[in-house]
Amino acid sequence: MQHRAASQQIFQKLSTARKPILVAHRKPDGDTLGAMMAVFNWLRDQGRAAHAFCVDEPASVYAYFPRIRAVQTDPQVFQDEEVDMICVFDAGDLKYAGIDAFVEAMPKRPYIADFDHHITNTLFGDGNLVITNASSTAEVVHEFFDDNNVEISRSMATCLMTGLLTDTSNFSNPATTVKSLEIASELLLKGVSIRDITKRLMRNKPFDALKLWGRALERLRWDPEKKLASTALFREDFQDHPIEDEYMEGLSNFLNHLLQADVVLVLKETEKNKVKGSYRSATDTDVAEMAKAYGGGGHRKAAGFLVDGAIVERPDGWIVQQSDLGRQFELPAI
Numbered sequence: 001m002q003h004r005a006a007s008q009q010i011f012q013k014l015s016t017a018r019k020p021i022l023v024a025h026r027k028p029d030g031d032t033l034g035a036m037m038a039v040f041n042w043l044r045d046q047g048r049a050a051h052a053f054c055v056d057e058p059a060s061v062y063a064y065f066p067r068i069r070a071v072q073t074d075p076q077v078f079q080d081e082e083v084d085m086i087c088v089f090d091a092g093d094l095k096y097a098g099i100d101a102f103v104e105a106m107p108k109r110p111y112i113a114d115f116d117h118h119i120t121n122t123l124f125g126d127g128n129l130v131i132t133n134a135s136s137t138a139e140v141v142h143e144f145f146d147d148n149n150v151e152i153s154r155s156m157a158t159c160l161m162t163g164l165l166t167d168t169s170n171f172s173n174p175a176t177t178v179k180s181l182e183i184a185s186e187l188l189l190k191g192v193s194i195r196d197i198t199k200r201l202m203r204n205k206p207f208d209a210l211k212l213w214g215r216a217l218e219r220l221r222w223d224p225e226k227k228l229a230s231t232a233l234f235r236e237d238f239q240d241h242p243i244e245d246e247y248m249e250g251l252s253n254f255l256n257h258l259l260q261a262d263v264v265l266v267l268k269e270t271e272k273n274k275v276k277g278s279y280r281s282a283t284d285t286d287v288a289e290m291a292k293a294y295g296g297g298g299h300r301k302a303a304g305f306l307v308d309g310a311i312v313e314r315p316d317g318w319i320v321q322q323s324d325l326g327r328q329f330e331l332p333a334i
């Protein structure tokens, strides 16, 4: 219970703040939005003033969140003179949240509260409620309410459940703990439906995304030695089927379900002579190391790179032929 002191201090500040800005990180997912909107709904239910902010507009799949339309993307809110507090959700630092420059430009830096579960969090806040063994920031916010005896409404429960479902991959990945399931049961008792929420979260693929996935599946190649499955998408594919980047992530994750593969690689020609690579690993293979060979990086299980070069097909898969000062050379096998 070491987090109770931080929890109470932030609660104290939030209870007396005139107008806080609640911030979800850029390219918002269900966890950052769920955590932010749970607090936003709690404040608004009490008739309190608050801004909900995100640099990028939330995807339409989150339309079922109560009050989601109140989320603002105009950084003008940071110029609002009544603002005296900022709460950041699910971001390791202000830059990742997408608001570092806006905070910098404020005449007076307000109290910043940091709600997060990432081990890489820089404790950038004046109050930091960072619980690194929490499944999600939604769980952190649940603890915040719990520590301060806040009653969770059905609206708040819908937001928090979305965060839990997002970061535990529907209660299936290693973030699924006894604690996260206990919280989920408590939220179910508030009347939310896991079935309804997952349906909203899953049934969200545009036609063009699946057509593009079709091309990627068609070109899937197998390297039995490296246990690596690779595929490639070219500029023409994206011209025929323009989609948002978030659906590419869905593709890499989907391919990662492949039974035989240790590693999955999706190569994407972003512009002429530029290739973006996205690695996924379902095993112990450290793909951050593999991405480093191309000057990229990332996590053990998900990593990527961006290089100058062309995608070429080999009998056992797709590779990048890197261009360097007009000279073509092939990367060493990784």
Ligand SMILES: [Mn+2]
Pocket (backbone or CB within 6 Å): 031, 032, 090, 117, 135, 136, 137, 167
């Ligand atoms: Mn999260």
